[in-house]
Amino acid sequence: MVDLLSYLPWAASPLIMNAPMGGFANGALAGSVTVAGGLGFIGSIMNMTDLAVNLRIASDIIKDAPGIQQTPDDTLQVGVGLLPFVANLTQAVPVIAEYKPAVVWLFAAHELADFGEWATELRAASPASKIWVQVGNVKTALYVAETAEPDALCLQGNDAGGHGFEQSAGIISLVPETRDALDRAGFANMTIVASGGITDGRGVASALALGAQGAVLGTRFLASKEITIHPINQAAIIEAQDGGVTTVKSKVFDELAGPNIWPEVYDGRSLAVQSYVDWQNGVPIEEIRERYAEAVAGPDRGFALGLRGRAAIWAGSGVGLVKEVENAADIVKSVRREARRVLHRTAQKYLDC
Ligand SMILES: Cc1cc2nc3c(=O)[nH]c(=O)nc-3n(C[C@H](O)[C@H](O)[C@H](O)COP(=O)(O)O)c2cc1C
Secondary structure, eight states: OOOGGGTSTTOOSSEEEEOOOTTTSOHHHHHHHHHTTSBEEEOOSSOHHHHHHHHHHHHHHHHHSTTOOOOTTOOEEEEEEEOTTTSOHHHHHHHHHHHOEEEEEEOOOSSTTHHHHHHHHHHHHOTTSEEEEEEOSHHHHHHHHHHHOOSEEEEEOTTOSEEEESSOOOHHHHHHHHHHHHHHTTOTTOEEEEESSOOSHHHHHHHHHHTOSEEEESHHHHTBSSSOOOHHHHHHHHHOOOHHHHEEEESGGGGTTSSOOSOTTEEEEEEOOHHHHHHHTTOOHHHHHHHHHHHHTSTTTTOOTTTTOSSOOBOOTTGGGOOSOBOHHHHHHHHHHHHHHHHHHHHHHHHOO
């Protein structure tokens, strides 16, 4: 199996990554995560000009930081997230060709078969960039491994904040079951990383024990200083406790601004805000949309504390472990330190070494 650090040579072990959260994970965040020895990702939605601006920002941060090792193929030491179901491949290709990110991460296509076409075109644009695809169940992992031949799969557990597969399992079973299935199907060399509910060093240590080569954290980085986020959205993340109660996976969050445009297989995990409560109480979707439209036009853009808002506040079920807003670099370093400590302590305790 390819060691991830062979093409991410500046990174420290264990590998910590911020998720490529479209509209949230910007160039400053990605640059800071990389400089701290992680792999920083920039998220994108439709606007490839914005993506290029953020790649430039990340590139400048990395250039100015001393001692960030070059990659063997001189790729830029960050990753980029693309959403094939809304992004335009023809517009994405020149940006990837120009900046040559170390990793291009794909998630959410109209058809799972689309990942193959995207992978081929992106590889032609930047042969040294590695292609990763995020999936949420064993069946999809096998299909994508066969059809798109990615360099790695990110296995997204159903604790994940934001969008994910409606049919999915937590990483505790998803990662080892997928590993076994990949091995049996002839993909023993397929690298896997894990996401979904991983919020601190204990979560990272668990992901590694399950067989992942690195951990992707989304919700934790929503409480970073660099992230692009409305202050009330961020305060609600800090406030929320007990994510099994205060977050919920539902498709209704994608119906608020109008009919859901996400491919059928996805839903999203958000704080259980008022729009969700209304829907649970049988309020017609048209009325929920009206209340939402009125709220998002206001100064707080539909965000509120105490689950009283109407806009989705995407968050994973690990949200209760997010306690304060910190520099992204401090998050990377403290999570990595804690993961190492936990692994060491656990080995000492249970292996008597
Ligand atoms: C606010 C938010 C936005 C997200 N946007 C994207 C995205 O644009 N593309 C993507 O591949 N995943 C996206 N995700 C999902 C992440 O890739 C990842 O699976 C998730 O954050 C991991 O779970 P965690 O939030 O519990 O750490 C998003 C997640 C959040 C919380």
